[in-house]
Amino acid sequence: MTFALALHGLAKRFADKVAVGGVDLEVPTGSFYGLLGPNGAGKTTTLSMAVGLLRPDAGTATVLGHDVWTDPLAAKRMLGVMPDGARLFDRLTGAELLACHGLLRGMPAAVVDQRARELLDVLALGDADRTLVVDYSAGMKKKIGLACALLHAPKMLVLDEPFEAVDPVSAALIRDILQRYVASGNTVIFSSHVMEVVERICTHVAILAQGRILTAGTIADVRAGRSLEDVFVQVVGGRTATGQELAWL
Amino acid sequence: MAVTPWHFVGLKLRVMRNGLRGQRWRIALFVIGLFFGAWFSVIGFVLFSATGFARTDTSLVLVGGLGGAAVVVGWLLMPLVFFGVDETLDPARFALLPLDRRTLVSGMFAAALAGVPAFATLAATSGLAVAALLRGGPVAGALQAVGVVAGLLLCVSLSRATTSAFSAMLRSRRVRDLAAILLAVLAALLGPLQIGLLAAARTADWNVLAGVARVLGWTPLAAAYTLGLDVVEGRWWAVPLKLLIVAGTIAALLWWWSVTLENAMVGTATTTSGRGTRETPHTSPTTRLYPVLLRGLPRSRSGALVALQVRYWWRDTRRRANLITFAVVGMFVPLMVNIGSRGLIEGSAAIPPSLTTVSASMVFVGVLGGVGLANQFGYDGTAYSANIIAGVPGAAELRARVAGFSFYLGPLILVIPVALALVLHRPGWIPSMWGAAAAAYGCGVAINLFVSVLGAFSLPETTNPFAVNTGAGVTKSLFSFAAMLCTLLLSVPVFAMSTLAEETWVWAGLPAGVLYGGTALWLGTRFAGRLLDRRMPELLSAITPRR
Ligand SMILES: Nc1ncnc2c1ncn2[C@@H]1O[C@H](COP(=O)(O)OP(=O)(O)O)[C@@H](O)[C@H]1O
């Protein structure tokens, strides 16, 4: 079977620090894949290499059979991406930004207009709103970023921290949209360190720490009857409180 | 433990050191900056101190009054026009700390003093104290040394206060036109001053100049630098008065700075960026993306890229600051150079305007225009990742960027020669001047496309349009300098033609210049586009601010 996203031996070091040390990951088509890891684990670095934003030192990334680094145009046509912390062209209004993304993708203007209006409506961003994206709240920025990634109806969606700093209402909306997107045969991989969301919506998870995949598979396999949080803490190896320290609190 | 200014100085030095750590490239740039600072110090020191050996006091008057004023004006204009401000310590970072205004301002002030430019200025102007010592004995020397230190404090507070106020102005839409006027007035004030100086220098009437210098000595511009002179000439009563002038000015500037600093901290940044013209919300999103004047462009990838660039050169304060600077400098420098060289002033013999000088100033305009694109990707920051993800080809990207930038620069480059030719009463030269400007602009843009792909650097994510990271100021000026040099080399044919074949150039200048510039532009977008195709991820890393 061909995977929606296949990473083989992806590695990256910055100066003297190994950010990602050889990641192998296979994301089945139609899966809702959660990439879990503590801060600084290398999630952003891995996903950036997977979508063609950061040149890996070694390894390959393939999207639905197209190599991201040797056949970028074909791969990028399949891909919708929401990079983490990347500024959007935020001196545009939401509608202008969507129009810009759509036309950059070479879509016909009529299609862009129709989809942009629908997305703005569904995401409650207001089609006629003249607020610049730079003035949006964090949750609105995530929503407009998601809209930009979805606009050209990609087969594969790569989202970096889509639920970070998002209020519960917006988070529920994003979750609904993504679940419907997966239900119609598409694939999502997203990074997060919020267990509840991953546990609730993912079909597969991988746990990344210090640039290595520690465990990966379907959520049932990984959990093996425990809670995801327990698995995470055990695999990553955090310390647990004994009750003695911080007594002054 | 109380927070003292030393904490800020230490913090700044540490941030600078960490910024350099492991980055050989930045260290090299830092060393080059040091080298230029040292060079400036030595030359300045020699010039200032040499007056101590002159036969009369006139040279001390001239150097103290005019030289001192030049130093202060330099501190005022250099950050605005060329170098940007070192925002190693971004005031917004201190917003949440329980620091009162006084602590913050004195700390930021101390940190601003800890830098190469401040040290270089101190070293150069201390030559004045040496001169005063030689002419008037130890007391004169000591008082002038006090003046030198006070002068430095004045320079630094002046540059900090004005850049902070100016960036606050540019941030707000309602007063951004005021900011443009302010800059224009500043430049306009420089003009008459320069003409006056030129005229005085030509007639070599040192008494006139000395008179100007003495008057300047009673203004904040040069009060600090004429203390020693007053002692030498026995005007003891002037010393406390001038110290009072300087101290009062510094206090006022620091107060002004503290007010604007507070604005910068609470981030009034995001509220009022431009919104374009009012329009009904029922136009479609793709129509709204295009500015009204560009509604004729096709709804395609290239059209959208151009529309995006046109919107951004206006809505992004950094880019807008760049445009305004170009408009002012590009308009005034050619006027000054050509009117000054004609000797219109004070009845001295009128030399007829020279086609060579005029063409050269048009080349200057073109070269200056091209530099605006040198760090075009740096302005975008990580937002540029959207274009990489969409798979926009390099050449299309660059063509659209050139078109968007030229939307503003083109009209300016058309208007400036017309204005200059009318002032010089040589309307017949307009076509050839357009040709010279087009040739230089085409070459300049072509060169700067390569610079923008190869030498991009990240800009700090603040709203101060003049802020640059430590070391990046040097990168910025170094790359601009190299690019300008290359453009000048490419423009040599224009100089040659306008000098050697004046008659032909008057009518052939326009077609030849447009053809030459156009060819350079075509080659530039093509080859820089290929380069960009290969370097997109590297470019993105270069413009991503380091956290
Ligand atoms: N451009 C960079 N330069 C140097 N180090 C980096 C860079 N980007 C990331 N790193 C380092 O690589 C590691 C992984 O970072 P990242 O992929 O952003 O983690 P995550 O997204 O999981 O929080 C971190 O330790 C980070 O400090």
Ligand SMILES: [Mg+2]
């Ligand atoms: Mg991350």
